[in-house]
Amino acid sequence: MANRNNTEVVIGDKVIRLGGSESEEYMQRVASYINGKYEDYNKIESFRRQPADMKSVLMQINIADDYFKARDQLKELQDELEIKDKEMYDIKHELIAAQIKLESKEKLIKNYQNGVKN
Numbered sequence: 001m002a003n004r005n006n007t008e009v010v011i012g013d014k015v016i017r018l019g020g021s022e023s024e025e026y027m028q029r030v031a032s033y034i035n036g037k038y039e040d041y042n043k044i045e046s047f048r049r050q051p052a053d054m055k056s057v058l059m060q061i062n063i064a065d066d067y068f069k070a071r072d073q074l075k076e077l078q079d080e081l082e083i084k085d086k087e088m089y090d091i092k093h094e095l096i097a098a099q100i101k102l103e104s105k106e107k108l109i110k111n112y113q114n115g116v117k118n
Contacts, residue, residue, distance in 0.1 A: 004020065004021060005023060005024055005027070007028065009028055009030075009031035010031065011031050011035060011038075012038060034059075034063075037062060041055070041062070
């Protein structure tokens, strides 16, 4: 079982104690991501005027949106990788077939040259 790590992070102006199997560095990166979102949204006047609970909901929606976009992008990249892997597999087989054909032709040429010399 993984070790449990505890660390304090600052989100907004609040110190929050987090615990989990992730490293302290990872938990700090998560907190930094959330703080970055707050900073971005606090630049928007209409966001600043919202009540705290609405700000929280808007942040949750935005973070969920980031998650779904990243997940979709990952799926697209995995699909592209699968296509590229298949293309590479096909090219390798074409190369092997071409090498076998070349070796066969070279053997025929060698046999022909040996027959002509005799």
